[in-house]
Amino acid sequence: MRMKLFLFVLLALFMTAVVVAQEDTEIDSVVTVSPPAPVANLVGVDTPNDNGHSISLSWELSPDDATLGGTVTKYVIMRSESADGPFIVRDTVAAGMTKKADNGVKEIEAEDYFARNTDFYYKLVALAGDLKSESEVFGPVRGVGQWFNTGKWSVVAAVGLFTLVTLFFIRRAKSGAKLYIRPLAGIDAVDEAIGRATEMGKPILYVLGLGTASDIATIASFTILSRVAKKVAEYQTSILVPCYDPIVMTIAQETVKTSYYDAGRPDAYNEDDVFFVTNQQFAYVGAVNGLMIREKPATNFYLGKFYAESLIMAETGSASGAIQIAGTDEVTQIPFFVVACDYTLIGEELYAASAYLGREPVLLGTLKGQDYGKAMVIASILIGIGAALVGWTGYVDLFYVGP
Amino acid sequence: MRKSTMIVTLVVVLLFIASWIFKTMTAPEVDSTFDALTQGFLVTFAAFLTLAIMSFLYQDNPFYKFAEHLYVGVSAAYAMTLGFWSTLVGNLFPRVSETLCGWFQVEFSGQHDWQFLIPPILGILLLMRLSPKGGWISRWALAFIVGTTAGLNLPRFLRSDFIEQISGTFLPLLVDWEGFGHFFSNLSLSASGQFVAILSNFVIVSGVICGLIYFFFSKEHKGAFGSASRYGIWILMITFGASFGYTVMGRISLLVGRLTFLMDDWLGIISG
Amino acid sequence: MSGIGVYISLFLIFGGLVTILVYSIKGRDVDRRIIFAFVFFATATAIYYNIEFKETPTTIVKNVFDRLESLPEGSKVLISFDFDPAMKPEVFPMANAFVRHSLVKKHKLYLMSLWPQGQALMTETIEDVIKVEFPEVVYGEDYVMLGYKAGNEGVLNVIITNFRKMYPSDAHNTNIDSIPLFDDVKSAADMDIIFPIGGGKPGPKEWILFVGDPGQVPMAPGLAAVVAPLIYPYYPRQVIGLLGGVKGAAEYESVLRSKYPRFQDVPAPALSMMGPQTLAHIVILSFIVIGNITFFMKRKKANA
Incomplete structure (x- = not known):
């Protein structure tokens, strides 16, 4: 019995000691550390140029912010639908930041739904370890969606400007106005190269590249093919067109056939001269290379879309001693053509060559539109350099594109 | 089969087996995924494929063709499998079917989102290409892809490649200018110096303008305009040269990568 | 011993080049396979003897390093593995260097890929770099593998506004909402820096167009050499810096090693590739010089 009483007293003493000790520590912490200063001037505005599911917040740092040498390590953004709460946690930002947008999604059933056109109240909680302090509540503020993103004007x-200029020139070209296009070195070489093939009694090889019938480069290449085929028919030499794409082949056959008719030599047209090879990139290259080595064409044309096969073909052609004329809008392949071919139509020159030869109003008008576009770019750069020199920031801001 | 081809094939097979045995005996035990026999096979097979592809430099041959076709087939199959698991199982099923989710053991999103059925329908339309009669139907899906891609790309390209690039060319032609005296007294070729800064801005601005002039087709390139155009084509050619140089560097890097594999992982003969 | 070997090999290579010069001056053609053999031999020699060169970082690479260095601990870093094994030797060292640098700075790492084969290489990074060199980091809290997603630039167009729509789960099919790393990430615009690594399409260019510019996120692409010249115009406004080919990767590795001695002993593949690279370049340059000499001599003869 005595033993039990003794144990009970001992337990009671122990419990008291524990409680007192705990109270001691609580008192200690209250005495030595005070909560950090809250942030000031919390302001929320509707995020501009968005779908309305966002509010942009900004504030002044707590004087106790970690980046100012204080204890506050982060801020918690809290939001409520009324000034009195309840507030929910929306986001956490690191010390040192003075702005953050409270974004949500538009799907009503989603966890992160952010209601549009609804009044919200915000407060920011500065956290320093376990201690925290709340800012004054800001509100009401509501997110509103905008129809137009003015940041992208x-x-x-x-x-708009380019469309207008292009349409204007297409109309002019259609109405029969004479639009000047300067001659291009590569195009002048075409006739010469065909003449050479005729003298040597060897065929001409025309490669349309790996593009499909909808690629602009391939379309431009068809126009040039029609011109080349016409000359070939007139000079009574022969042309070989190995194709990579069956649809491209069909169009190429029609193009060459029409050219032979235009030249008044339908009888000389041979449908087997325009043929399908394969649509496996390197197998195609192998076939074209084989053709070059066996038939030894006097002139090779590579006009259209080309990829890694450009150098392999151009190198074989160069080794076989043919005159080579290339053109592509694939920037990464141009260097290979430049080193291995006699003439290279660089990028846009391919389209220009096509417009120059074909005189088709849409191509011609587009080319003219692009030219004037380039002139506008040059003018705006020159003004911009002047603006940079004299510090006229208003002009530079005209070119700013928002998020 | 010609006699020489038979001898070469026999030698390759014998070397392959020898390498397999050797690599199996020397396989490190740290790799727990594969046993020694598999490890030996994998390294040997990788080395064989590398050499088979490289043999094309000598001339086209059956080993090269085998390795090339294997590569094309494996990457297509890999892309297809991964596409199935990440797109169909990862993105589609959790939004449309609880049963399928259970089947593939992925978490169901909780609700049926029927708008996600549109993409698979377009996908099926695309597959109609395989049918000789219904091939035209695939054009609807193709039209959707071409149209949306063009629409998505236009504003992005205009922003990043056009407007941002134009305003990026608004460079001050005189950097930190404090008069000629200051300029000449501090003249140096250091990369951070004033002279180099002014020179690079000048090259960028003149290069952009003269490059554009080269591609101006409405006026004959004569006189001052012709000089500017010639300067433009020089700048373009230097760019192509740089691009060519970079390509050579890239290709050599790939060669180094493969040789390191052959000499280190396969033959194990690298010193140091 | 190896010193003598190096000298003998170099003597053979350059002696061979002089022989070819003499041979071609005499008007004989050089078979292309001889050129291949020379490049092969030069590269193999440098690899065998482990010839290394010192790298000093250029400003454009240093900018990338400094930006990652100056971000506060816990910043969000996204690395996109937009490449396949064919591009691996060039750009994989960059990915690993970025991973090491981010983890040593205690940043949060998000790994994704727009190329199917990128996911396998990402796994390689996780197994060989993260798990081995940083055993203390925790999946889901310090790094996450989002894996591959089909859709090219369409993927980017979605994640710039909402990550969860494209990636409802990570590569292990774990719901993204249960991953702590995504607590305060809604879109790719929440990233503090993005490293798109690759050289094809989709690749770094698409990242700049679809995420960097509209989301105003700092971009630092790691590029295969072939596309590096195409991305240069975006510097310094649209990308903070870039790593072009193996040279860029080697510069990054060298600055990482000098700043953090703990990486002195981990492999630096790009740095060790620069030796073979340099020797091969010298051989190629020699062939260009030989070609030009014979070309002008032939032309002179033809004119005379």
């Missing part, structure tokens, strides 16, 4: 202006 410069993109709209550029699209």
